[in-house]
């Protein structure tokens with residue numbers, strides 16, 4: 001079943017928040033796995049109050065890691081700061097880009113949707129995530145540096161598509177922390193459209209919403225924290241748009 005990476009080498013754009021809430025939305029009906037491959041482990045800390053005993057590092061050594069059950073239908077393969085050393089350990093191995101792809105095959109049989117939360121840089125772990133993925137979703141904030149960020153991401157994806165993962169699909173770009181009162185937000189959207197990305201941008205923009213931040217503080221996804229908030233409405237709509245795009249893509 002599809003593996004979807006949340007990726008943008010720019011920091012703080014909403015990769016982890018979008019992973020949490022798309023996964024929570026998916027888990028309402030489907031068995032869903034979240035994979036944290038960021039050594040900052042923000043996704044993991046959202047769900048676990050203590051350091052995990054074992055992390056996704058296991059997968060890079062070819063070992064199985066038991067997913068941690070968060071709630072009904074929602075599971076996590078956690079990360080920790082210890083993942084920092086993994087790049088050096090696999091750097092000179094043959095097929096070093098393919099460890100995660102190989103390991104996730106087993107989980108694909110068990111789960112309907114798998115979401116990978118990537119770190120804010122393009123290291124060997126990120127390359128493993130993109131090599132394992134069917135789809136990439138790129139969260140951006142409508143600010144002045146986002147356009148460069150997307151161009152960087154698209155060139156990384158094109159290179160990966162050419163060399164290691166011809167099936168990789170950029171599912172779309174999602175604008176997060178959107179503030180429609182700011183004229184800059186509209187200018188930047190227009191700029192993205194002028195560059196030919198109009199079709200890639202998801203119709204749903206995730207608005208700036210304090211409930212999202214508060215919910216994270218209390219370790220709750222937005223649907224648990226305040227299902228009537230703008231954040232919950234936006235992520236519910238985004239989740240539907242994401243699944244529709246995936247289904248349409250599979251039919252092609």
Ligand SMILES: Nc1ncnc2c1ncn2[C@@H]1O[C@H](COP(=O)(O)OP(=O)(O)OP(=O)(O)O)[C@@H](O)[C@H]1O
Pocket residue numbers: 010011012013014015016017018038040042118119120176177178206207208209210212213216231
């Ligand atoms: N729609 C939103 N409204 C308000 N705050 C938000 C929203 N989306 C994300 N945030 C906040 O913005 C911050 C950055 O978000 P997040 O951690 O998801 O980004 P990231 O891309 O995963 O960052 P990193 O690159 O460091 O991994 C967090 O404090 C998060 O709570």
Ligand SMILES: [Mg+2]
Pocket residue numbers: 015016017038042043117118
């Ligand atoms: Mg993050």
